[in-house]
Amino acid sequence: MRLSIRTARLYDTVGSRHVTLDDLRQLIVSGEKIKVIDDKSGEDLTRSVLLQIIAEQEQDGSPVLGAELLEMIIRFYGGPMQALLSRYLEQAFTTMLRQQEAMHLEIAKALQTPLAPLTELARKNVEMWDQMQAATRDAFSGRSPDSSKTANHGDAKTKNNQQNNRRKGK
Secondary structure: EEEEEEEEEEOOOOOOOOHHHHHHHHHHHHOOOOOOEOOOOOEOHHHHHHEEEEEEEHHHOOOOOOOOHHHHHHOOOOOOOHHHHHHHHHHHHHHHHHHHHHHHHHHHHHHOOOOHHHHHHHHHHHHHHHHHHHHHHHHHHHOOOOHHHHHHHHHHHHHHHHHHHHHOOO
């Protein structure tokens, strides 16, 4: 979005209307990129306007930039590490915004299907219950889960027990 300053007021050249700093803040929060140009001189005032928006937020709301942090940032100006700090902060904020976006997507997924984990857990519990019931039925009916193999094995075992009992005289 391109904005111009006419008579010390911000003017949205796309929407053909005057805007406030709060209007710009809301556009930025929604993902819009803005550019502020002085109509008379053609000078890019984007940074100045962005700093004004931050200053207003820091004054009115709960501050993000505490006094101690601001002092640390001021100490970097003019020093050899100024460019490094700028790149570091940009990368840190980019990473944090990506993580925030990923978290929002995960929350949105969870809200779309809030019972999905519980549904899966219930399905597994029903499967386990069915298996337990089948095993209990088989145990009480004298069958094992694979009754054909066990029946033959059981018959041989019974014959061996009977032969051993005869030898011992029982």
